[in-house]
Amino acid sequence: MRKMSYLLPVVVIVIVGLLSSIFIVDERQKALILQFGRVIDVKEDPGLAFKIPLIQEVVRYDDRILSRDVDPLEVTPLDDRRLVVDAFARYRITDVRQFRQAVGTGGEEAAARRLDSILRAETREVLGSVSSNDILSTDRAALMLRIRNGAIAEANALGVTIIDVRLKRTDLPPENLNATFERMKAEREREAQDEIARGNEAAQRVRAQADRTVVELVSESKRQAEITRGEADAKRNAIFADAFGADPEFFEFYRSLTAYERSLQQGNSTLVLSPENEFFDYLRSDTADR
Known part of the structure; x- marks a missing residue:
């Protein structure tokens, strides 16, 4: 009876240790096994995996395609006509080992912030090399491809692959919007006055001919x-x-x-x-x- 009282805690400890050494890798995730903060192994296939209890820990990262909305930023094209650009990117963590080394314990949120900085810098550089008409046109696929290709190298250093970059919205700044509207209104009024003058001239010619x-x-x-x-x-x-x-x-x-x-x-x-x-x-x- 006394032996059973000693054996029971040992069995419990063994069971707890066995359970804590088993973990499940979800098909939507990739897992790193860390030992004292150093990467020991990478688990990318879904299913059961093992680790050493108390010594090793598991860190999981999302293996799906993620999206990142870039905060609106002002760009100045070649014609010095400032624009407010709103963009987003889709990316995926492809190298979790490098990803861990690049962002440390900050995880996906830290990577998203760094990716945001990369995309903002590349967007300013690309859109600053073209005119505002090119940016405001509906055919902007080439510009978005240039932004993506320019940001790929820096994103790869994070263990991330950028899949796509899209410009959602390109508008004039609020302080310039009214001025632009008034200028467009003045141009339309001038065109209307020209049309009225030409109409009056034509009417005068018709009246003179009729007289x-x-x-x-x-x-x-x-x-x-x-x-x-x-x-x-x-x-x-x-x-x-x-x-x-x-x-x-x-x-x-x-x-x-x-x-x-x-x-x-x-x-x-x-x-x-x-x-x-x-x-x-x-x-x-x-x-x-x-």
Whole structure:
């Protein structure tokens, strides 16, 4: 019985030691076995693994593709038009041994901060070598590839492989946005004024052409009317001449009657004439009697 009381703690210690020497490597992770802070072994395959209890420890790192949002930064392109750039990167820890040596106990967060500095520096360098129009254009794949390729070497020193870099947003700084908007507004207003001026000029030309056409048409119409009137007067005079030549006395009689009709109408002024006036020749002549 006394032997059992001594044996039980030993068994418990052995079981605890055995359990503490076993650990599981997840398929989404890679593990380092450290002994007194020094890397002893790397476990990359998922499954059970062993370590020496109390002497060795296990540090796990994510084996999946990670993303890092770069804090917005201002860049100055070749045309000195400042822009605020927002980017992100996707990366993966490929060499956990080198990763541990590079970041120490800081782990993934320390690596992310260092990666952030690398990407910010490379972004400033690449975007500072092109114009703002190239940055603001929709075809920016070449710029993002240059940033990625420039940051790969420094990232590899951390045991990290950069898979992709993307520019999410490129905007003007708030203090420049209003000035740019006002400049664009002024340009549009100037273009509108130019269009209005050109429209007024064209309208003036149309009105002038129309006025000239009206004058020409009216003049031509008057000329034709005068020609027609002259021809009618000539025909009338010819008729009068023929009538006068055929019977002069009757023609004089007809003209006198026409004069009586036009002058002796209701509402006309009163005529005070002597009865012997020649105006009344046909009223008192033998011809009038007939």
